[in-house]
Amino acid sequence: MDKRYSKIGGDLKMKKNIFYAQSGGVTPVINATAAGLIDALSKNKSFFGKLLVGKNGIAGALNEELIDISKENKSELKKLIHTPGGAFGSCRIKLKDPVKNKKEFQRILDVFKAHNIGYFFYNGGGDSQDTTLKISNYCKANGYNVNCIGLPKTIDNDLPITDNCPGFGSVAKYIAVSTYEASLDVASMANSSTKVFILEVMGRHAGWLAASAGVIKNGINTPPHIILFPEVVFDQKKFLARVKDTVRKCGYCVIVASEGIKDNKNNFIAASDSKDSFGHAHLGGVAPKLADMITNKLKHKVHWAVSDYLQRAARHVASDVDVKQAYAIGYKALSFAKSQINGVMLTINKKNTSTYQWDVGTAKLSDVANIEKILPKSFITEDKFGITSKCKKYIENLIKGENYPPYKNGLPEYAKLKHPLVKKNLKKFN
């Protein structure tokens, strides 16, 4: 039988191709989702056509730069499951409103048509789910049949409905382990040297990552002594009083701060005097700002770290649960697509069991797009400086198990892809 066709319900139909793209800030496990998709496709070759991947996310559709997975080196593709970053390139592109300006959406539709795309998987966070929904609606309104499915991914863990987001568990584990290790360091030096250590972690609006440091706490005076959440207004006086008290009681103080903490005038603590080309204040780092406060007011020696991309790329200390969930999202995407489901985001659904178990479900894109799930009040302690046991349990489930990449000569063996593109059929898009 011609490989371009499949037999469905007795009829011979031209097989539709899949378009997959990575979007937004990358994670240690977003490529595991791609790996799941690739593995599932290898078992469904009779139903689906080719897997084409957007080079640099949705920009790949706009520019008609579609990576032909079948031309990539197979042994490198096998490494995707343990490779951090976005192996095909990701993007931070906000598409224009399709009602006011349909040019970009029409272009995407044109590219879908030109490459016989019947399935669109967009792997991203809240903004990306909104894009997926808009593309789904635009195609439907224009009579083009394509199943659009959002694949969740964000270290921020701020997507609604899904119990958690692939990417979060591994970064949470990195932050928990790093805070534990740095706490042992400062504890050993505090007698004659550094008394305060501050770790700045990501999270502009939601404090899930800062919260994850709390899983190492196992007693009232143990680290981390202070967690600063974006959900809680930063009060310098209360903060300094707590630092002072902690050093007095424990000999040292470990602080984990979200980059996005704000004062009572809604200004970022990290805002620097300089502004970017849009007039937005540059965020200059929360940790050095807090360190200055403590040095000036309390005269303690302070050390601080900003983990930035190190946390978001730390595949070397990934959570096994997280890797398995990210992979399952990609793998299951094909089954959902096969049953012609459209306009949904896949979700991780925690089962109602005594030990942690989960499966993959769906949520309507319209219920997901542009909604941010912040830390619930019941997850933050009454004094606002820590997490509750409910929060601890939630995060502990997601950091379980170690999933190490293979190493060669002391370094991880991460995938090196070549991004072979399919032939363009359309004119250049401006």
Add this chain to the structure above:
Amino acid sequence: MDKRYSKIGGDLKMKKNIFYAQSGGVTPVINATAAGLIDALSKNKSFFGKLLVGKNGIAGALNEELIDISKENKSELKKLIHTPGGAFGSCRIKLKDPVKNKKEFQRILDVFKAHNIGYFFYNGGGDSQDTTLKISNYCKANGYNVNCIGLPKTIDNDLPITDNCPGFGSVAKYIAVSTYEASLDVASMANSSTKVFILEVMGRHAGWLAASAGVIKNGINTPPHIILFPEVVFDQKKFLARVKDTVRKCGYCVIVASEGIKDNKNNFIAASDSKDSFGHAHLGGVAPKLADMITNKLKHKVHWAVSDYLQRAARHVASDVDVKQAYAIGYKALSFAKSQINGVMLTINKKNTSTYQWDVGTAKLSDVANIEKILPKSFITEDKFGITSKCKKYIENLIKGENYPPYKNGLPEYAKLKHPLVKKNLKKFN
């Protein structure tokens, strides 16, 4: 036979106790040296007395706070080999000159006498080797027989004579792996977002740690594109030109910077306007300073990380070679002590073999104390922004092999010690 005595050459002699202490900035593997010492002692009980450990380094001797290892929980001691930080407390204490002010040295001698110390192992860097030498000389001049042996430890890798320093290999591995991972992250985002990533690493005077990022480079346009060493005068114009050129050619630029880089007036780039109580400029972080330069002059979006204590405590990604060397230093210390060697620091000696092999040797403390080994010229490329293949080979040997701590419920199981102290025999020291 009375346990306090040993039979040496037919004579019955009172067994001498060992005093061990950790000093200076801690490392991911300094406790592996303690583990080696403890294991060796368990096989030499007929020769040595008790192992007493200084609480908070040499402060433990001054304050007569000596931890009795035999009273610690055995299963926790077993975890020392994979526990970062200084499990007994370390210190940053510079003893006064024994010629001008002998009070502190006399106190240490008094404590040694009061606790029957015959062996002193001091686990530290350059300053600590100097302390060990001074204590050795003071005891000898005062007719007290004690074998003083320095055990090398420093992530800075700046001790002379020894081929390398325990602690360096693991932090080098952390920096190499982290730079690799963050490079994949920025490479995937560069098309529409961050173009430059800066990682700040430790190293005030010696660039060994910054150099270690260079082991991931495998081609002229691959990351890290720029390494900034404290051995090279920082030239802003040349630096910005190189960043600009790299972004043009590669699409993104990864920079690894030593905290200690200085301009041509010998001022730290990281110096902030604020000063500490001694009038020293606070080091405010090199990475944000460099980021400001690039944002202002080149208008690129920049991300930056400061790994600080995270690097120094990162036992979760330790080098197997490093762990083995740190352990061997502790284990072999007892054999050297048994043969009554005094006034030496143990060294790692690279063997003259085709594959990397090493053993433990000795160097006179007087040849080691207060000498800093910086990066040799032959290890830095001609353009001063990278490492040579000779340097790469040197570091590759030291990051080989993975040595993971055991985990429970998603977190490493690190030792929790109780620090039971022996009874004090002396008056309080002021």
